[in-house]
Amino acid sequence: MSAKTYTGKDIQVLEGLDPVRKTPGMYIGGTGKPGLHHLLWEIVDNAVDEATNGFATQIDVVLHRDGKSITVSDNGRGIPVDRHPVKKIPTLQVILTTLHAGGKFDNSNYITSGGLHGVGASVVNALSEELVAIIKRDGGTFEQHYARGIPITKLKKTASNTRFTGTSIFFRPDPEIFESVEFDGERIKSALEIKTYLNGALRIVFKDEVRGETFEFFHEGGIAEYQQHLLTELKARPVHEHAFLLKQESLSGGSRMELTLQWTESPKEHLESFVNGIPTVDGGTHEQGFRDAVRSAIRSYMDTHDMMPRKLDIGSDDIREGMVGILNLFMVEPQFQGQTKEKLNNPSARSLVSGVLRLELEQFLNRHPSTGEAIATRVIQSARARHASRAAASSVRRKSSVSHRLNLPGKLADCSSTDPTESELFIVEGDSAGGSAKQGRDRKFQAILPLRGKVLNAEQATFKKVMENKELQNVTQALGCGLGEQIDLSKLRYHRIILLMDADADGLHIATLLLTFLYRYMRPLIDEGYVYIAQPPLFRIDASKKTYWALDEEDRDRIVAELTGKNRKVKIEIQRFKGLGEMMPATLKATTLDPEKRRLLRVVIPDEYRLETEKTISELMGKDPSARFRFIMEHAAEVEALDV
Numbered sequence: 001m002s003a004k005t006y007t008g009k010d011i012q013v014l015e016g017l018d019p020v021r022k023t024p025g026m027y028i029g030g031t032g033k034p035g036l037h038h039l040l041w042e043i044v045d046n047a048v049d050e051a052t053n054g055f056a057t058q059i060d061v062v063l064h065r066d067g068k069s070i071t072v073s074d075n076g077r078g079i080p081v082d083r084h085p086v087k088k089i090p091t092l093q094v095i096l097t098t099l100h101a102g103g104k105f106d107n108s109n110y111i112t113s114g115g116l117h118g119v120g121a122s123v124v125n126a127l128s129e130e131l132v133a134i135i136k137r138d139g140g141t142f143e144q145h146y147a148r149g150i151p152i153t154k155l156k157k158t159a160s161n162t163r164f165t166g167t168s169i170f171f172r173p174d175p176e177i178f179e180s181v182e183f184d185g186e187r188i189k190s191a192l193e194i195k196t197y198l199n200g201a202l203r204i205v206f207k208d209e210v211r212g213e214t215f216e217f218f219h220e221g222g223i224a225e226y227q228q229h230l231l232t233e234l235k236a237r238p239v240h241e242h243a244f245l246l247k248q249e250s251l252s253g254g255s256r257m258e259l260t261l262q263w264t265e266s267p268k269e270h271l272e273s274f275v276n277g278i279p280t281v282d283g284g285t286h287e288q289g290f291r292d293a294v295r296s297a298i299r300s301y302m303d304t305h306d307m308m309p310r311k312l313d314i315g316s317d318d319i320r321e322g323m324v325g326i327l328n329l330f331m332v333e334p335q336f337q338g339q340t341k342e343k344l345n346n347p348s349a350r351s352l353v354s355g356v357l358r359l360e361l362e363q364f365l366n367r368h369p370s371t372g373e374a375i376a377t378r379v380i381q382s383a384r385a386r387h388a389s390r391a392a393a394s395s396v397r398r399k400s401s402v403s404h405r406l407n408l409p410g411k412l413a414d415c416s417s418t419d420p421t422e423s424e425l426f427i428v429e430g431d432s433a434g435g436s437a438k439q440g441r442d443r444k445f446q447a448i449l450p451l452r453g454k455v456l457n458a459e460q461a462t463f464k465k466v467m468e469n470k471e472l473q474n475v476t477q478a479l480g481c482g483l484g485e486q487i488d489l490s491k492l493r494y495h496r497i498i499l500l501m502d503a504d505a506d507g508l509h510i511a512t513l514l515l516t517f518l519y520r521y522m523r524p525l526i527d528e529g530y531v532y533i534a535q536p537p538l539f540r541i542d543a544s545k546k547t548y549w550a551l552d553e554e555d556r557d558r559i560v561a562e563l564t565g566k567n568r569k570v571k572i573e574i575q576r577f578k579g580l581g582e583m584m585p586a587t588l589k590a591t592t593l594d595p596e597k598r599r600l601l602r603v604v605i606p607d608e609y610r611l612e613t614e615k616t617i618s619e620l621m622g623k624d625p626s627a628r629f630r631f632i633m634e635h636a637a638e639v640e641a642l643d644v
């Protein structure tokens with residue numbers, strides 16, 4: 001980025017703001033919460049640019065008491081207020097009322113930005129019910145007010161002889177445009193903190209007046225410090241002490257980049273990438289370059305040091321397992337793509353990143369052989385585990401692909417149909433409940449698999465342990481589709497897999513463990529919507545020769561209130577089931593098994609929860625058992641109700 005000074009004459013390609021209000025999604029991706037927050041990032045990024053260019057050191061962000069308006073200020077040079085030579089109005093007003101062509105998503109689905117500083121401010125102005133700009137510059141304080149992109153005052157000088165300089169923008173997003181205009185303090189807080197990690201000289205003070213809290217972020221250590229922070233947050237133990245750090249100041253085309261890289265014991269890869277300090281959540285060409293380089297540098301290092309195991313294939317997944325890294329690329333005209341425009345698309349970024357990284361990483365490994373060895377060991381360990389899991393999974397598949405019922409678990413009471421689309425498998429807790437279910441089912445299409453003993457925590461256990469657990473083996477064999485990478489849905493024997501557990505803590509525990517197993521090893525079953533949770537009643541209510549079923553206390557109270565409301569003298573008898581085993585087969589059938597009468601919950605992971613689910617599962621299924629119950633109980637409401 002250049003440090004040259006803009007004045008009015010540099011501003012080019014001007015356009016009115018009407019299109020922004022007509023199709024806001026084209027400029028900010030959408031009008032939901034992400035779009036709303038996008039307004040803030042546009043303003044903050046202008047202030048961060050001023051800091052990155054060396055003119056500002058502090059940014060203040062205030063989320064006002066109403067939660068619907070924000071002020072962002074910086075101590076930079078101040079947006080120019082001089083008269084624009086062509087437009088004959090103040091440059092500030094030109095910036096806030098005209099759209100730079102490069103700033104919008106054009107019809108080829110690209111957005112370019114970073115070309116001209118401040119292109120987004122006019123979009124924020126257009127989509128705000130109110131915006132106030134206060135500029136300190138040229139020895140004065142200047143102020144101008146806008147409503148929905150239209151100036152409602154002239155630029156006024158309100159004070160003179162100020163020695164301070166800077167820009168302050170207050171804005172209140174327009175409720176006519178956004179589905180909700182409520183900002184999320186937590187989201188703002190974490191995004192602001194990341195910006196200070198990416199710019200070690202920058203201080204950001206965030207005042208959240210809604211929650212009455214103030215946070216100050218300053219991370220002198222930059223991305224090296226962020227790397228440490230990430231390891232702690234991910235609970236990932238590194239396998240070598242020092243992260244690999246790379247800063248490249250002058251790359252071709254005026255680009256520069258910085259990155260960190262470290263291998264850990266975590267079973268996953270975690271790469272966070274940014275372009276010009278802005279998160280690229282969907283990755284893109286720079287991430288591809290990063291991965292290319294890591295793969296080839298590690299391969300070449302292992303080859304030349306004779307560390308490649310003879311009988312073991314090392315895949316690029318093995319090389320990346322446990323890798324935690326940060327990539328921040330600065331480039332002049334980034335192009336973004338994808339649904340939320342958070343994916344870098346410039347082809348040149350791939351070779352730019354991979355060229356430098358490959359060379360530097362190899363040199364680093366050669367200079368630090370103990371680090372090289374630790375990484376190579378980690379890679380081999382991952383390849384071995386993957387190899388073992390493949391072998392185990394294909395043995396399960398071989399066994400079950402003999403397909404005959406001979407291979408099905410002994411405890412399974414299978415259905416007579418062989419058509420998976422009409423077949424259901426009830427996984428039932430305990431033998432006595434299993435017995436009731438067997439008697440109450442329709443054997444044509446309903447199969448019952450009772451589970452006894454402990455289901456293993458699939459999050460904590462190794463693949464080998466999971467494969468040895470009898471109960472999970474039974475589930476796997478009954479389903480017939482294999483697991484892990486070898487899963488084959490065409491072999492799945494039932495298209496409804498229904499967990500039927502007691503409505504108590506033990507039942508919740510087992511359901512959670514089973515869901516974790518399915519999530520980790522048979523994820524496509526969840527994604528395809530094949531997994532359900534049954535809802536057996538907890539109470540039976542008899543009144544005037546009629547029977548009612550209640551799912552929980554609330555349901556019971558509602559039914560009782562309804563009955564007494566109609567007839568105060570009615571005699572009501574309430575029975576609480578201690579467990580499924582206590583229920584008569586006919587009762588179980590009438591309330592829980594019969595598709596005409598039962599209610600099932602389908603297990604779904606809405607797209608916006610995907611990341612969160614991954615985190616929640618690994619956090620909560622880690623050590624703390626009480627957290628597990630909390631997880632399933634609190635999230636029960638997120639499970640989409642579905643009448644089947």
Ligand code: 1YM
Pocket residue numbers: 003004005006007011043044046047050072073074076077078079080091095117118119167168169
């Ligand atoms: C709270 C938001 O926008 N700060 C800001 C913006 C600009 C400048 C300084 C600035 C940039 C330059 C020269 C330059 C902008 N300038 C322009 C334009 N904070 C915030 N601080 N002088 C001042 O880039 O050379 C657009 S934004 F177009 F005038 F250069």
